[in-house]
Amino acid sequence: MAPKTIIEKIWNAHEVTAEEGKPSLLYVDLHLVHEVTSPQAFEGLRLAGRKVRRPDLTFATMDHNVPTVNRYDITDMIARKQMDTLAENCKEFGVEIADLKSPENGIVHVIGPELGLTQPGKTIVCGDSHTSTHGAFGAIAFGIGTSEVEHVLATQSLWQSKPKTLEVRITGTLGTGISAKDVILAIISKFGVDVGTGSIIEFTGEAIRGLTMEERMTVCNMSIEAGAKAGLISPDQVTFDYLEGRSFVPKGEAFEEAVQSWRELATDEGAVYDRTVTIDSSEIEPMVTWGTNPSQGVRISDTVPSPDDATSDSGRRGIEQALEYMDLTPGTPISSIKVQHVFIGSCTNSRITDLRAAASIIQGRKVSDHVRALVVPGSQRVKKQAEKEGLDQVFKDAGFEWRESGCSMCLSMNPDVVPEGQRCASTSNRNFEGRQGKGSRTHLVSPEMAAATAIAGHFVDVRTFKTEATVPEKG
Numbered sequence: 001m002a003p004k005t006i007i008e009k010i011w012n013a014h015e016v017t018a019e020e021g022k023p024s025l026l027y028v029d030l031h032l033v034h035e036v037t038s039p040q041a042f043e044g045l046r047l048a049g050r051k052v053r054r055p056d057l058t059f060a061t062m063d064h065n066v067p068t069v070n071r072y073d074i075t076d077m078i079a080r081k082q083m084d085t086l087a088e089n090c091k092e093f094g095v096e097i098a099d100l101k102s103p104e105n106g107i108v109h110v111i112g113p114e115l116g117l118t119q120p121g122k123t124i125v126c127g128d129s130h131t132s133t134h135g136a137f138g139a140i141a142f143g144i145g146t147s148e149v150e151h152v153l154a155t156q157s158l159w160q161s162k163p164k165t166l167e168v169r170i171t172g173t174l175g176t177g178i179s180a181k182d183v184i185l186a187i188i189s190k191f192g193v194d195v196g197t198g199s200i201i202e203f204t205g206e207a208i209r210g211l212t213m214e215e216r217m218t219v220c221n222m223s224i225e226a227g228a229k230a231g232l233i234s235p236d237q238v239t240f241d242y243l244e245g246r247s248f249v250p251k252g253e254a255f256e257e258a259v260q261s262w263r264e265l266a267t268d269e270g271a272v273y274d275r276t277v278t279i280d281s282s283e284i285e286p287m288v289t290w291g292t293n294p295s296q297g298v299r300i301s302d303t304v305p306s307p308d309d310a311t312s313d314s315g316r317r318g319i320e321q322a323l324e325y326m327d328l329t330p331g332t333p334i335s336s337i338k339v340q341h342v343f344i345g346s347c348t349n350s351r352i353t354d355l356r357a358a359a360s361i362i363q364g365r366k367v368s369d370h371v372r373a374l375v376v377p378g379s380q381r382v383k384k385q386a387e388k389e390g391l392d393q394v395f396k397d398a399g400f401e402w403r404e405s406g407c408s409m410c411l412s413m414n415p416d417v418v419p420e421g422q423r424c425a426s427t428s429n430r431n432f433e434g435r436q437g438k439g440s441r442t443h444l445v446s447p448e449m450a451a452a453t454a455i456a457g458h459f460v461d462v463r464t465f466k467t468e469a470t471v472p473e474k475g
């Protein structure tokens with residue numbers, strides 16, 4: 001048999017119907033649901049007098065609207081309505097939900113893996129663009145729109161055109177102080193926000209093999225910001241070790257059997273992708289975005305770019321617009337940019353390893369006077385684990401606010417917002433205009449960089465920061 005990529009293997013195994021040149025009907029193994037994109041879908045079912053076809057393959061949580069202080073005190077009427085509606089819908093249609101009271105509640109892309117719902121070889125969908133996160137386990141996972149949510153609820157399947165395959169190969173091993181977030185930001189800044197259009201990315205190479213599951217999730221999470229339909233990583237022992245013992249993962253002999261079949265999913269030696277792009281680890285440094293899309297990022301040692309750097313008229317306008325919105329001047333050293341807010345959280349970087357990494361940097365130090373800093377665990381489990389390890393105390397001692405789980409400041413759908421005209425170093429995945437609140441200015445960074453920035457009050461190279469006793473004020 002011809003060697004195949006993991007993408008083709010999973011795709012082929014899930015095609016219910018396939019006709020040359022036409023979309024295929026794809027079977028869905030797991031449907032994750034949250035409060036924002038599901039109300040109309042359930043309403044559609046109700047109006048058509050239909051049931052949820054496979055409630056056992058459907059799992060819901062509340063995350064976008066959840067306040068991270070006083071989480072039961074929801075004053076926003078739309079938020080409250082969406083959450084109440086989700087709870088009622090799940091009850092009526094027999095769908096399991098991790099509601100606010102559940103110890104399993106959290107951001108949908110954090111709890112899926114945590115519970116072991118996310119597994120290699122599955123097709124996973126959710127009415128949410130960052131569903132690509134689950135690809136870290138060797139699954140085809142992608143976001144869908146609300147009408148598709150309804151289709152999946154009703155039929156457990158979805159019409160999809162077969163995507164192209166794109167290999168993003170990261171050669172070499174990552175230097176100290178370089179995180180998974182830097183890897184994906186470097187990829188997007190090098191190849192652009194369109195590189196993945198129409199494709200599913202497989203991330204390969206030595207650097208990827210060396211990542212933990214949490215780090216792999218960070219990389220896959222932002223595949224969508226590279227324009228891809230989804231992003232995934234072939235599973236290996238790291239994947240199996242992470243999954244073993246989790247609630248929804250088979251136990252004992254069944255687990256061994258599952259691992260056997262999961263192993264066969266990995267891309268075969270000699271398999272051909274439609275396209276391959278390569279980046280070497282030596283090119284990757286701690287990254288900071290300066291603009292208003294995730295490709296507008298540079299290394300911490302760089303300066304703010306100039307419209308003159310553009311190679312086209314539209315490129316020039318793009319840079320000009322971003323500079324204006326971000327209130328930045330070309331040539332300014334990135335490390336001299338001051339921030340007023342630091343946000344450590346979101347489905348990109350709110351897992352226990354992210355919090356540990358950030359805590360290790362701030363240990364024994366204080367948040368800069370002009371900075372308001374927030375740590376928002378991705379789930380109630382992450383929160384509990386962090387508290388068990390005393391990380392909450394490290395953050396609080398340094399002057400960080402320690403919050404309940406949720407999407408929080410990643411997007412302005414709950415009380416955590418960045419005020420107009422202010423800057424935030426954020427571990428989230430989108431720096432679009434107004435993303436963290438009207439007129440807010442977002443700079444995407446890793447948790448380590450966010451932590452160091454909170455202390456210094458301006459961007460700083462975490463690699464030198466770690467060893468310095470004191471950090472000089474700049475700018």
Ligand SMILES: CC(C)[C@H](C(=O)O)[C@@H](O)C(=O)O
Nearest residue numbers: 036037064127128129130411
């Ligand atoms: C609210 C939701 C539909 C949205 C998404 O799909 O991504 C959100 O999660 C985001 O990150 O912008």
Ligand code: SF4
Nearest residue numbers: 130346347407410411
């Ligand atoms: S944390 Fe942010 S990116 Fe992730 S699902 Fe929530 S809003 Fe979307």
